[in-house]
Amino acid sequence: MNAIEFKGVDFSYSEDGAFAIKNLNFSVKEGEFVAVLGHNGSGKSTLARLTDGLLSADKGEITVFGTPMTDKNLYTIRKQVGIVFQNPDNQTVAAIVEDDVAFGAENIGLPREEIGKRIDFALKAVGMEEFRHSTPTRLSGGQKQRIAIAGVLALKPKVMILDESTAMLDPRGRREIIDVVTRLNKEEGMTVVLITHFMEEALLADRAIVMNRGEIVMEGTPADIFERHEELITYNLALPRIGYICKQLQAGGMDVPDTLDYEKLAEEIAKCVS
Amino acid sequence: MLKDVAFGQFYPVDSFVHRLDPRLKILFLIAYITAIFLAKNFVGLGACLFVLVLIIIASHVPARKVLRSVRAVAFLIVFTALLNTLFYHGETVYWTWGIFSVTKEGLIFSAFLVIRLLLLVTCSSLLTYTTTPVALTDGIESLLTPLKWIRLPVHELALIMSIALRFIPILMDETERIMNAQKARGADFETGGLIKRVRAIIPILIPLLLSAFRRADDLGDAMDARCYMGSKNRTKYKKLKFGWRDLIAFLLGAALVTGVVLMRIYLVRAI
Incomplete structure (x- = not known):
């Protein structure tokens, strides 16, 4: 079954304005890890908001695990779809970590003991158990964003959307988030939609989608997408650094294949040099 | 308990009085x-x-x-x-x-x-x-609960208060950042008469307000996404x-x- 399905979806922010999303057909399978790439204004964040019902489509049909997006189904869908947003400070409700993680679980009226269990589970999943009684203001960006993930996990969603959740973090914080998300996907079978403009992050996905001006312009495995790096540049996206290293080595006459794996590249270089 | 509060006059020690409800x-x-x-x-x-x-x-x-x-x-x-x-x-x-x-x-x-x-x-x-x-807000909410009977939105008021408290340190940091940015552009907050000083505050207040509105918008989305539906059918973890x-x-x-x-x-x- 498809976790998320868009059929001919249109959306624009103003009555007469340009389409933010134009005749979009898109689906994500259960358990899949999809990266959505795109420059600013490509419509990738709009996609996240439409999936969770924070925005409603002008035209077309959106379904989440077969449930159509309607006012009546709104909270059924929101329980299944969790979104982690960009700014960690702006998505924390409470002044103490455990209270913030509890927020979603309290909203859907779970009994106290169950909320306690879910806090344990969610904080463990993001490796933040020891900060349970801390105040989020004192944590690093990566830690705050892990708390935001825990807050979403406490609702036990089946899909997690990360809407540029790593954009404001330093490289270390970014790695922390990507590690957590990859583990959730591999070990818990969580369906993940990773929206980003950092190409490196898309490497771990099963499938990558490139959006431009509200449309899907490229689709394939991350390796496929990177292979078409000249096309990427026309959408204002750059290859991950390792991709350029490969290209430069090839241009310099070294016989290395295109790869996104640093260790593999090192081996290939070693072969060429010896 | 020591780490709970970064501002205000709370005196962070563990005592008989601190532990009271x-x-x-x-x-x-x-x-x-x-x-x-x-x-x-x-x-x-x-x-x-x-x-x-x-x-x-x-x-x-x-x-x-x-x-x-x-x-x-x-x-x-x-x-x-x-x-x-x-x-x-x-x-x-x-x-x-x-x-x-x-x-x-x-x-x-x-x-x-x-x-x-x-x-x-x-x-x-x-x-x-x-x-x-935080504890004070919880206490006030709990004490005002009977007023729900006369349709006073007790839960919403308490939530507004606790969110306001949570954002104080964030907005204080933001104010400092904006002040530094304005200082770097040659703004002067320390000299001059009262009117001049009040005027110097305007370029701080406007970006601060704008940012507060943007944050409020973001927080609203994040709360919606986490199934916030007001006090209806809501449970409370901390008793x-x-x-x-x-x-x-x-x-x-x-x-x-x-x-x-x-x-x-x-x-x-x-x-």
Whole structure:
């Protein structure tokens, strides 16, 4: 079954304005890890908001695990779809970590003991158990964003959307988030939609989608997408650094294949040099 | 508990008073203020003072800190006392000048007033010294719950208050960032007259307000995405618990009020 399905979806922010999303057909399978790439204004964040019902489509049909997006189904869908947003400070409700993680679980009226269990589970999943009684203001960006993930996990969603959740973090914080998300996907079978403009992050996905001006312009495995790096540049996206290293080595006459794996590249270089 | 609060006057130690249920502390303060104003003689006020000293000792808040809160209102207290002394009409007159007179009754009345105000300010500030803003909000929410009956949105008000508290440190950081940005562009906040200084604040306030609105928007989305539907069918993870400490404090408060009331009934004359 498809976790998320868009059929001919249109959306624009103003009555007469340009389409933010134009005749979009898109689906994500259960358990899949999809990266959505795109420059600013490509419509990738709009996609996240439409999936969770924070925005409603002008035209077309959106379904989440077969449930159509309607006012009546709104909270059924929101329980299944969790979104982690960009700014960690702006998505924390409470002044103490455990209270913030509890927020979603309290909203859907779970009994106290169950909320306690879910806090344990969610904080463990993001490796933040020891900060349970801390105040989020004192944590690093990566830690705050892990708390935001825990807050979403406490609702036990089946899909997690990360809407540029790593954009404001330093490289270390970014790695922390990507590690957590990859583990959730591999070990818990969580369906993940990773929206980003950092190409490196898309490497771990099963499938990558490139959006431009509200449309899907490229689709394939991350390796496929990177292979078409000249096309990427026309959408204002750059290859991950390792991709350029490969290209430069090839241009310099070294016989290395295109790869996104640093260790593999090192081996290939070693072969060429010896 | 140490890490809960980064601002305000909360004094982060672990003590008997810190561990009391916030609801009880709020109710105790109300009872205490009632007792102060019901006490008609020095014995009654003495009892109030004795209880206050007990609380201060049990709270582990240094006396220096406690006195600081008194200093803030010292002028007001002195001024009130002076007016009352000069204008009170009594029988035993010590000194008069025009409409002013100092009488024995006036002096006693002023002394009562000063003691009452001192006790009031000290006890109120002890509440904020020993209770985190979060706990205080929880306590107020819980105490106001019966007002849901008259359709007062108690949960929403408490949530607004706790979110406001949470964003204070974030907005303070933001203010500093904006000030530094403006300083880097040559803005001057330190010199000039009042008007010039107030004007210099405008380029700080506008970006700060804009950012606050943007944050509010983001937070609204994040709350929606986490299934926030208002207080309907909502459960609460943290329950305030009434423990043995609370029982002791409750008995102490009840004894004080009862004692003062009994004294008021049976000892008619001020000693």
